[in-house]
Amino acid sequence: MLLVVTLAASAAAHPISITKSLVYVTQDRVTVHIELFVEDLFLFHDLKPNDQDFFEPQVIERGIEKHEPFLLERFVMRDSHGEPLVGRTIRIDRSDLPTEGVAMAELMAYTLTFVMEYPLDRPPEFLTFSQHFADGRLLVPAEMQLNVQQEGAGTPYQEVLYPDAPQTVRFSWDHPPLAADASEEQLQAWYERQKEQMLGITSYSAVYSFFYIEDHQVRHEILIPLLTLDETVLIARADDSFLEISEQDLAAEQIEAFFRAGNPVEIDGVPVQPVIDRVDFYGLDFRDFAVRAPRARVSMASARVGIILSYPTQGTPSTVQVTWDRFHRYLRSVNMVVFAYEDTQRVALTRIGGQNVYRWQNPGRPPAPPLQQVDLVLPPRPMWSLSLVSLALALLIPPVVWYRPGARYRGPLLLLLIGAAIATWPLARWQLPRPFAGTPQLDDDRAAATLAALHRNIYRAFEYRDEEQIYDALAKSVDGPLLRELYLEIRRGLVMQEQGGAVSRIREVEIIEGEKLPPSRIPENLDPRSFVYHCRWTVAGTVEHWGHIHARTNEYRAKWTVQPRENAWKITDLELQDERRVSFETSLRRM
Structure with missing residues (x-):
C-alpha cells in the first residue's frame, strides 16, 4: 500500500498546498492513499460558497468528483522506461466530513482520503515520482514531502517533491533497505553494496561532475538529468x-553547443577549447556509463x-x-x-x-621524460694491435738471414733486431681489424636491454592522444611497413569491447620472460x-569514466625482429604467437 498524505495550508494572500507522502511499494502493486484538506478542493477547482460563505454538501x-481524475492525472508514477503507471480509484473516505457541509473558515478542519491502486506486471526496479498540482494557470504553490516505503524494508526514502521536478527511487528486492534499528556496520555494508551495484552513480536527480x-x-565528464538541462x-x-x-x-547538437560555450x-593560463568526445542519453536501467549507450527512446522525467x-595539453600541466557557469534557477551548486x-x-x-x-x-610532479x-651500440669488432717500429724491425730480419757475405755478423745482428723488435713492441701502435672475424653481435643481456627499451617506447607512444603524435613517437622505435601494422595491432589490444569499444589507458607493461634466438635462426636476408x-x-x-574504473590485463607472446637503422635500433617485424585475457575487474575510485 502506498500512502500519500496531503496537508494543505493557506495564507491570506498566498495559499499553498503542501503534500506529505509515504510511498509503500509491493512487488505486484502500488496502492495510494491520498489524504487532503477540503481546502484543496477550493484551491484547485474554484468551488463557490453560498452567500453565507458556506460550502453545501452537493458543492463539496x-x-x-473533479479532484478524483485530477489526482490520477497529476500525481504521476513512471516505470524504468518512462511509461506512466495506470491506476484507478478504489474508494473515497468521506467519514470526516460533516453532513451539513463546511464553512469557508473551516476548510482546513476536515479531510478527505482518496485510495487508488496501480497494478504492476513485475517487481519494479525503478519508479519515478512527479506531481503537477500547480500549472501555468494556477497560482497555487504546491510541494510534496515524498516518503517511499518498500515492502520488507525498514527505512523509507524521503525527499521534497516540487512541481515538475521528478524524483526517482530504486528498489532492490534481493537486498532491500535495512530497518531503522540496524547497526551502523550493517547500514554501511548495505550502502556500499548498493553503490558498487550502481558503480557509484546513486542519485537520479543529482548532477555529477568529474574532472x-x-x-x-584534461577531461570534464558531466552526468546531468535531461529535465535539468531542459x-x-x-x-x-x-x-x-x-x-x-x-x-x-538535434538535441545532442544543442547540448554540445551549450557546454562548448560555457x-x-x-591550462597553464591559456583558454583551451573543448573537444566533445560524446553526448549520450541514458535511461534508468543503464548503469555502466563508460559504455556508449544504445540509441533508445528516453523519458524526460528520468533520463540522464x-x-x-576533453582538453589537450602539451605534456604535464x-x-x-x-x-x-552553467547554473539556473534549480541548479545552484x-x-x-x-x-x-x-x-x-x-x-x-x-x-x-x-x-x-x-x-x-x-604540486611538483615532473614532466614525463621525452621519448x-x-x-645503435654494438660490441667493438675484434682488432689486432701492432707496433709499426717492431714491424719495421721484423721486416729487416729476412734480408739479414739471406745476406751471405755477412755471415759472420748474422747471428749477433739477428739477435739485435729481434731484441729491438721486442723492446719497441709497445711503441707506435697500429689497430688492424682481425681478418675472418664475424660481425659484432649483441650478447644476451644487451639484446634483452635493447628490446626492453624499444618495447617500453612502443607502449609509451600510446600515452599521446593525437594519432599523429602516436605515429611520430612509434617511428622512433619501429621502421618500415610494420609501423602502421603495429599501431593498429596495439590499439586493437587496448580496445575494451566489453566497454563499448573504449580505448584503455596503459598503466603497466611488464616483460615476464624472454630470450635472444641464436644467429642460426635469423633470416639470411x-x-x-x-x-x-x-x-x-x-x-x-584501464578505462575510467564518471568515477569508476574498468581494469584489464592481457598477456602476449611474440617474436620481435630488431635491426640497425641509421645509428638506432628499430623493430622491423613482429610475429604475434599468443594473446589471452588474464583479468578484468570493475572498481570505484576512492577518496
Missing part, C-alpha cells in the same frame, strides 16, 4: 514526456545525459582552472570530483559568492647485426 461532492587531470589531456537548453521534441531517437541528434577551462569534454593523477578531491562549486572556480596547481630512440627476440609480457590498462 462536485469538488470531489580528470592527466599528462596529455531548463536552459531548448530541447525540441514532439512529446513533452519523451525524447525520441529521431530527435536525439564552463571554460584554462552524459557529456565528455602546471596549472589548470575550470569555471562552472554542483559537487565536482577532481582526479589529478592519483589524487582525488571533492570540490563544491556554487553560484553564490563567486565560489564557482576550481584551480589546480601542480628517445634507442642508439637481414643485416648481420640484427637479432630476433622471443618474449612473453603483460599489459595492464
Whole structure:
C-alpha cells in the first residue's frame, strides 16, 4: 500500500498546498492513499460558497468528483522506461466530513482520503515520482514531502517533491533497505553494496561532475538529468514526456553547443577549447556509463545525459582552472570530483559568492621524460694491435738471414733486431681489424636491454592522444611497413569491447620472460647485426569514466625482429604467437 498524505495550508494572500507522502511499494502493486484538506478542493477547482460563505454538501461532492481524475492525472508514477503507471480509484473516505457541509473558515478542519491502486506486471526496479498540482494557470504553490516505503524494508526514502521536478527511487528486492534499528556496520555494508551495484552513480536527480587531470589531456565528464538541462537548453521534441531517437541528434547538437560555450577551462593560463568526445542519453536501467549507450527512446522525467569534454595539453600541466557557469534557477551548486593523477578531491562549486572556480596547481610532479630512440651500440669488432717500429724491425730480419757475405755478423745482428723488435713492441701502435672475424653481435643481456627499451617506447607512444603524435613517437622505435601494422595491432589490444569499444589507458607493461634466438635462426636476408627476440609480457590498462574504473590485463607472446637503422635500433617485424585475457575487474575510485 502506498500512502500519500496531503496537508494543505493557506495564507491570506498566498495559499499553498503542501503534500506529505509515504510511498509503500509491493512487488505486484502500488496502492495510494491520498489524504487532503477540503481546502484543496477550493484551491484547485474554484468551488463557490453560498452567500453565507458556506460550502453545501452537493458543492463539496462536485469538488470531489473533479479532484478524483485530477489526482490520477497529476500525481504521476513512471516505470524504468518512462511509461506512466495506470491506476484507478478504489474508494473515497468521506467519514470526516460533516453532513451539513463546511464553512469557508473551516476548510482546513476536515479531510478527505482518496485510495487508488496501480497494478504492476513485475517487481519494479525503478519508479519515478512527479506531481503537477500547480500549472501555468494556477497560482497555487504546491510541494510534496515524498516518503517511499518498500515492502520488507525498514527505512523509507524521503525527499521534497516540487512541481515538475521528478524524483526517482530504486528498489532492490534481493537486498532491500535495512530497518531503522540496524547497526551502523550493517547500514554501511548495505550502502556500499548498493553503490558498487550502481558503480557509484546513486542519485537520479543529482548532477555529477568529474574532472580528470592527466599528462596529455584534461577531461570534464558531466552526468546531468535531461529535465535539468531542459531548463536552459531548448530541447525540441514532439512529446513533452519523451525524447525520441529521431530527435536525439538535434538535441545532442544543442547540448554540445551549450557546454562548448560555457564552463571554460584554462591550462597553464591559456583558454583551451573543448573537444566533445560524446553526448549520450541514458535511461534508468543503464548503469555502466563508460559504455556508449544504445540509441533508445528516453523519458524526460528520468533520463540522464552524459557529456565528455576533453582538453589537450602539451605534456604535464602546471596549472589548470575550470569555471562552472552553467547554473539556473534549480541548479545552484554542483559537487565536482577532481582526479589529478592519483589524487582525488571533492570540490563544491556554487553560484553564490563567486565560489564557482576550481584551480589546480601542480604540486611538483615532473614532466614525463621525452621519448628517445634507442642508439645503435654494438660490441667493438675484434682488432689486432701492432707496433709499426717492431714491424719495421721484423721486416729487416729476412734480408739479414739471406745476406751471405755477412755471415759472420748474422747471428749477433739477428739477435739485435729481434731484441729491438721486442723492446719497441709497445711503441707506435697500429689497430688492424682481425681478418675472418664475424660481425659484432649483441650478447644476451644487451639484446634483452635493447628490446626492453624499444618495447617500453612502443607502449609509451600510446600515452599521446593525437594519432599523429602516436605515429611520430612509434617511428622512433619501429621502421618500415610494420609501423602502421603495429599501431593498429596495439590499439586493437587496448580496445575494451566489453566497454563499448573504449580505448584503455596503459598503466603497466611488464616483460615476464624472454630470450635472444641464436644467429642460426635469423633470416639470411637481414643485416648481420640484427637479432630476433622471443618474449612473453603483460599489459595492464584501464578505462575510467564518471568515477569508476574498468581494469584489464592481457598477456602476449611474440617474436620481435630488431635491426640497425641509421645509428638506432628499430623493430622491423613482429610475429604475434599468443594473446589471452588474464583479468578484468570493475572498481570505484576512492577518496
